[in-house]
Amino acid sequence: MKRIALISVMSIVSTFCWAHGPTPIKVDQKITIAADPAAVWAVVGQFGAIANWHPGIKYAAATGGDTVGAERIITFQNGATLKESLDEFDASSLKYSYRMFDPNLEALPVSSYSMTLSVHPAGSGGSEVEWYGRLYRGDTGNDPPDALNDDAARTAMSNFMRTGLQALKSKLEPK
Amino acid sequence: MLHPCRSFAAAISLSLFLMPLQSKATNLFVVCQDDALVLQIDTRTSQVTRSVTVPAGPAMITESPDHKALYVTHPENRMITKIDAATLSVAVVMPLEGMPFSAVTDQSGQFLYVSDWNGDRIVRLDAGSGKFAGQAAAGRSPAGLVLEHRGNRLYAANRESNSITVIDKNSMQRISEIRAGEAPFALAISSDDRILVAANVRSGDASIIETATLKPLARIRIGGAPYGAAIAAANGSAAVSEQHGETVSLIDMTAQAVSAVIRVGRYPETVVIGQGSAYVANWFSSDISVIDLQLQKETARIKVCNGPRGMVLAGEESARAR
Numbered sequence: 001m002k003r004i005a006l007i008s009v010m011s012i013v014s015t016f017c018w019a020h021g022p023t024p025i026k027v028d029q030k031i032t033i034a035a036d037p038a039a040v041w042a043v044v045g046q047f048g049a050i051a052n053w054h055p056g057i058k059y060a061a062a063t064g065g066d067t068v069g070a071e072r073i074i075t076f077q078n079g080a081t082l083k084e085s086l087d088e089f090d091a092s093s094l095k096y097s098y099r100m101f102d103p104n105l106e107a108l109p110v111s112s113y114s115m116t117l118s119v120h121p122a123g124s125g126g127s128e129v130e131w132y133g134r135l136y137r138g139d140t141g142n143d144p145p146d147a148l149n150d151d152a153a154r155t156a157m158s159n160f161m162r163t164g165l166q167a168l169k170s171k172l173e174p175k
Numbered sequence: 176m177l178h179p180c181r182s183f184a185a186a187i188s189l190s191l192f193l194m195p196l197q198s199k200a201t202n203l204f205v206v207c208q209d210d211a212l213v214l215q216i217d218t219r220t221s222q223v224t225r226s227v228t229v230p231a232g233p234a235m236i237t238e239s240p241d242h243k244a245l246y247v248t249h250p251e252n253r254m255i256t257k258i259d260a261a262t263l264s265v266a267v268v269m270p271l272e273g274m275p276f277s278a279v280t281d282q283s284g285q286f287l288y289v290s291d292w293n294g295d296r297i298v299r300l301d302a303g304s305g306k307f308a309g310q311a312a313a314g315r316s317p318a319g320l321v322l323e324h325r326g327n328r329l330y331a332a333n334r335e336s337n338s339i340t341v342i343d344k345n346s347m348q349r350i351s352e353i354r355a356g357e358a359p360f361a362l363a364i365s366s367d368d369r370i371l372v373a374a375n376v377r378s379g380d381a382s383i384i385e386t387a388t389l390k391p392l393a394r395i396r397i398g399g400a401p402y403g404a405a406i407a408a409a410n411g412s413a414a415v416s417e418q419h420g421e422t423v424s425l426i427d428m429t430a431q432a433v434s435a436v437i438r439v440g441r442y443p444e445t446v447v448i449g450q451g452s453a454y455v456a457n458w459f460s461s462d463i464s465v466i467d468l469q470l471q472k473e474t475a476r477i478k479v480c481n482g483p484r485g486m487v488l489a490g491e492e493s494a495r496a497r
Contacts, residue, residue: 023208023232023251026459026482068398087379087399087419097399097419114400114419116441134418134442134459142253142274142293 025150027157028132031165035172037119040127041094044117044168047086048072053171054164066091080107087114094119108160109138109152129168131161202489203447203454205463206233206247209482213247215263218452218488221465221477227263229256235277235445235485239284239302242489246287246302250274255289255305260489269305271298277320279329281344288344290317290331297331297342309347313340319362319404321371328386332359332373339373339382341389351389355382361401361445366408370428374401374415381415381424383431393431397424403446405453407468414453414466416443423455423464425471435471439464449488456483 033040043053047070048062057074064070070086083101090096095118103111115133122128135157138148146152202224203216211233215225232251238244238260245258255275257267269287273294280287280302287302290313297317299309314333321330322344329342332355339353339362356375359382363372371384375394381401383393399419406413412434413426421441427434440457443464447454452474453466461483465475 023234024458024482026209028459099400099419116419132441132459140293142251 023150024134024136025154025157026132027135027154027161028130029158029161029165030128030130031169032122033127033129033169033172034125034174035127036125037094037121037127040119040129040168040172041091043172044119044129045091045094045096047089047096047098050074050164053168055167056160056163066096074107076107078106080104082107088116103138105138105148109148109156110135111138111140112136113157129165131165133157203463204236204238204245204487204489205456205479205483206236206485207461207480207482208232208234208458208484210480212480213245213258213263214479216463216477216479218449218454218465221475223479225263226480227258227265229258229265230254230268233485236487237278237280237287238487238489239280240282241284244284244302245487246278246280247485248275248278248289250276250292255287255300257302257305267303267305269300271300271305273298276318277331279320279322281322282324286344288320288322288329290320292316292318295333297329297340297347299344299347311340311342311347311349313342314338314352318360319373321362321364323364323368323386324366326368326386330362330364330371332362334358334360334376339371339384353384353389354391355384356380356394361404363404363406363413363446365406365411367411370406370411372404372406372413372415372426374404376400376402379417381413381426383426383428395426395431395433397433402442402444403455405446405448407448407453409451412468414446414448414455414468416446416455418442418444418458421457423453423466425453425468437464437466437471437473439466439473440476444484445486447486447488454486454488456486458482458484 051057051060060072060074062072088097097116099114113135120128137153205214233247235248247256255269259266273291275289276292277290287300289298313331314336316335317331318334319332331340341351355373356378358377359373360376361374373382380394399417403416411428423437424433425435441459443455445456455464463477467474
């Protein structure tokens with residue numbers, strides 16, 4: 001049964017591979033951290049080092065460092081992978097943007113996304129980390145199943161972002 | 176902010192009537208996908224003067240050549256709504272199977288052409304009734320659609336086949352296929368119909384195409400994900416929005432090079448140009464950046480409703496064929 005389900009999901013992927021439906025979804029997560037922006041950036045500011053702070057990512061294999069065009073393949077805890085590439089990297093304003101390549105619905109029920117992560121100074125020497133982006137549901141056809149609709153995409157990505165930011169906060173704040 | 180200001184609108188209508196030349200291109204219509212709203216902004220005051228709620232999920236907008244009607248696509252809702260510009264109310268709902276995305280009317284206002292994202296086709300509808308009046312095959316996932324101001328050729332950017340389909344609007348026959356960069360999304364055509372610009376989302380550049388030969392002249396590096404394009408009628412320069420760097424690049428067409436990169440709001444998408452300014456819909460930050468093209472800087476940011484996507488500057492020739 002599991003295999004049949006997987007095959008049906010895969011056929012959806014191949015039909016809509018690279019598809020990028022017409023209705024984008026907004027995701028936006030923020031967290032304040034009691035650590036200065038430079039210290040926060042030292043952890044999140046390396047594009048290839050996401051596995052060092054995000055518990056949802058088992059490991060990341062990166063090439064190209066922190067320059068535009070750099071790539072990373074992130075492996076989720078269930079073994080599913082996604083390839084991402086760096087589109088913008090601005091160390092002076094503590095901000096970078098990246099996008100995914102081919103969708104993998106086992107990783108996230110999303111057909112396409114572009115994300116930005118930025119660190120701003122917050123009150124009393126702390127930081128605010130904002131992670132935001134634009135994505136498209138897993139099935140961009142007219143009648144997506146519940147598991148691949150807008151809500152599923154928004155929820156899965158928001159949870160992924162929130163989990164990462166909370167772990168980042170735990171890692172950086174003094175115990 | 177969104178409440179219609181009737182007396183103000185009436186005053187504007189009166190001024191339109193009294194000074195038709197001076198009032199050209201002062202109404203910017205903005206489609207907010209998240210709020211299912213169309214706003215009318217007076218570009219002289221940067222104020223929202225009227226708004227109308229439309230069916231869910233509106234995306235792109237165009238206007239009729241006589242400025243009396245606006246057409247809004249609703250990709251997920253399988254329809255196009257025709258809005259009466261005088262009353263700013265929905266006049267006709269035009270059902271269309273598939274995912275209608277970009278729309279443009281012909282010069283006479285008789286037909287409406289629509290790109291069908293999931294149907295891989297360009298559909299022609301009667302602009303009054305919405306009745307089906309022909310179709311032509313496009314490439315995969317046609318998005319941006321423009322029509323020559325004086326000629327008969329339609330150009331559709333096929334996002335998933337890296338090409339632009341050229342269609343004769345009268346016969347609805349495919350004339351040619353032009354190679355673009357990766358994932359061309361938005362298109363703009365110059366007011367003299369000689370130059371076509373395509374914003375290529377995945378390759379991060381803009382294709383400059385000569386319509387006389389249907390050949391690409393250049394691909395200009397923008398970076399990130401270019402999502403919107405417009406060409407100034409005045410000097411043929413182009414403006415291309417880029418979502419990841421949150422910028423608009425101005426392209427000097429004579430030099431075929433980027434002359435300025437201007438920081439705008441978050442996730443900028445549609446760009447329209449009129450009377451020396453470029454207006455950029457920032458989808459994520461829900462505002463419009465106003466760029467003075469001579470100063471090459473952002474001079475204002477207008478807060479609008481949530482998720483602005485398509486825009487049209489009423490009465491602007493280069494804006495009509497978006």
